[in-house]
Amino acid sequence: MITLIYLTLGLLTSLLFPPYFFFPLGFIIFPSLCLLLDSNRKKNGNLNIFKNFSLFGFGFFISYLFWVKNPFFIFEETKNFFLVFLLLIILLSLILSLIFTTISKLGKNIPIIFLIPFMFTITEYIISVIFYGFPWFTFSLVISSNEYLLFSLKSFGTLISSYLIIKIFCLPFIFITKVNLKKEIRYLSFFIVLPIIILLVLNVNTKNNNLENKTVDLEIFQLNFKNNDKSLSPEKKLNIIINNIQKSTADMLIFGENNFPYLLENLNLKILKDSLKENQVLIIGATRFDNNKYYNSLISINKSKINYFDKKILVPFGEFLPLRGSLNFLERIVGPNNFSNGNEQRLINLPNNISFIPVICYEIVFYWKLLNKLNYNSNFIINITNDFWFGKYIGPYQHLYLTKIRAAEFNKPIIRVSNNGISAVIDSKGSIIKNTELNNTENFKYKLYLKENINFVNLHLILKIYFLIIFLLIIFYYSRKNVK
Numbered sequence: 001m002i003t004l005i006y007l008t009l010g011l012l013t014s015l016l017f018p019p020y021f022f023f024p025l026g027f028i029i030f031p032s033l034c035l036l037l038d039s040n041r042k043k044n045g046n047l048n049i050f051k052n053f054s055l056f057g058f059g060f061f062i063s064y065l066f067w068v069k070n071p072f073f074i075f076e077e078t079k080n081f082f083l084v085f086l087l088l089i090i091l092l093s094l095i096l097s098l099i100f101t102t103i104s105k106l107g108k109n110i111p112i113i114f115l116i117p118f119m120f121t122i123t124e125y126i127i128s129v130i131f132y133g134f135p136w137f138t139f140s141l142v143i144s145s146n147e148y149l150l151f152s153l154k155s156f157g158t159l160i161s162s163y164l165i166i167k168i169f170c171l172p173f174i175f176i177t178k179v180n181l182k183k184e185i186r187y188l189s190f191f192i193v194l195p196i197i198i199l200l201v202l203n204v205n206t207k208n209n210n211l212e213n214k215t216v217d218l219e220i221f222q223l224n225f226k227n228n229d230k231s232l233s234p235e236k237k238l239n240i241i242i243n244n245i246q247k248s249t250a251d252m253l254i255f256g257e258n259n260f261p262y263l264l265e266n267l268n269l270k271i272l273k274d275s276l277k278e279n280q281v282l283i284i285g286a287t288r289f290d291n292n293k294y295y296n297s298l299i300s301i302n303k304s305k306i307n308y309f310d311k312k313i314l315v316p317f318g319e320f321l322p323l324r325g326s327l328n329f330l331e332r333i334v335g336p337n338n339f340s341n342g343n344e345q346r347l348i349n350l351p352n353n354i355s356f357i358p359v360i361c362y363e364i365v366f367y368w369k370l371l372n373k374l375n376y377n378s379n380f381i382i383n384i385t386n387d388f389w390f391g392k393y394i395g396p397y398q399h400l401y402l403t404k405i406r407a408a409e410f411n412k413p414i415i416r417v418s419n420n421g422i423s424a425v426i427d428s429k430g431s432i433i434k435n436t437e438l439n440n441t442e443n444f445k446y447k448l449y450l451k452e453n454i455n456f457v458n459l460h461l462i463l464k465i466y467f468l469i470i471f472l473l474i475i476f477y478y479s480r481k482n483v484k
Contacts, residue, residue, distance in 0.1 A: 010059025057093030067395035157460030310342025
């Protein structure tokens with residue numbers, strides 16, 4: 001019975017995330033986890049904790065990441081490999097369970113109300129940083145549909161916001177157990193009340209942003225090319241692109257990831273340059289071939305110059321095959337050639353002293369790798385992607401909402417152009433201003449007003465240190481108390 005409860009709680013937890021957002025469930029799920037873990041811990045059941053949270057993790061990840069199987073069904077020759085996605089689910093479940101068991105054992109004297117949020121946040125951090133590829137899992141997504149709560153991401157960043165969200169979900173546990181109620185509420189104030197005060201102060205400061213007298217007329221093209229559509233030849237695709245360019249009067253024309261239908265060698269893009277009007281800039285994704293290496297690239301073109309950015313964060317088993325010599329039987333999934341990591345700086349300068357940060361596909365989820373001293377003051381972010389691989393239901397929406405939280409976290413507008421959707425203009429607050437529908441062929445125009453926005457990314461690091469110090473002080477306090 002208890003194993004079924006953990007599995008069910010894991011399944012329900014996925015409903016807190018996009019596209020569902022059943023927010024009130026959190027006030028049932030997390031107090032229940034607090035009660036269950038507290039009971040297990042008192043019985044010194046480390047093995048039980050590991051087993052039970054493995055089931056919780058499996059329930060959560062199998063529901064949350066169920067869309068990962070979709071890429072295997074794009075082509076006939078890869079359908080038989082779709083169960084490979086279960087290996088990822090099992091691995092993530094075991095990582096979560098191992099972290100929970102270890103922290104529970106080391107922090108056996110710490111109140112559960114502090115441990116549960118810490119466990120989830122540490123799991124989120126370890127999966128995103130050490131185990132390549134899944135900053136996709138962040139509890140900050142739970143508030144990504146609420147335009148008011150998104151401000152916490154601007155002030156605290158995703159990791160601290162995740163901690164605060166889980167902490168708030170756990171609050172009913174204090175009133176259910178009524179153990180050391182006054183003392184625990186006092187300690188909680190360091191984690192909740194003080195950050196809220198900081199948030200309000202920062203909210204006042206951001207209202208003093210200075211408007212610059214710069215605008216960019218954008219036109220976004222969602223071409224909806226199907227990866228497995230053999231009737232749509234490269235020539236037809238190119239004609240569609242050229243026709244769209246010739247009709248457009250916008251300053252900046254943006255297409256999706258890999259929309260250019262030919263392998264690009266030596267940046268030979270004369271046909272596109274000749275289609276542009278004076279002072280127009282074209283952004284398009286392409287596969288670039290240089291020095292016997294393949295690159296997934298974003299190309300910026302105007303009449304006088306071509307810039308490019310090669311994707312730096314590649315998808316394992318999607319854009320490259322780890323240990324290809326030993327795993328060559330998986331070439332049917334990945335293909336015969338690896339893509340290579342790019343070396344260019346993540347910055348593209350445009351005329352009129354405007355610059356943007358180029359981001360390709362799921363690079364947008366790697367929050368700590370996108371901003372640096374070079375591009376910190378860039379005007380906006382352009383994220384080109386192709387979510388055709390992600391299916392029709394959960395994956396594309398998760399990807400979109402991850403982009404929303406990045407806009408709020410960096411306090412920069414993001415222009416998101418997906419081959420098949422959902423394409424969107426997202427402002428620096430994380431609000432979607434204008435968007436397309438998934439799997440539609442659409443284009444729209446938008447006038448982007450450029451602002452000189454205050455950015456709190458450096459403050460996020462200070463807050464992480466603050467929370468860590470407070471948590472260590474709590475550990476020290478309860479350890480001494482137990483010794484006495």
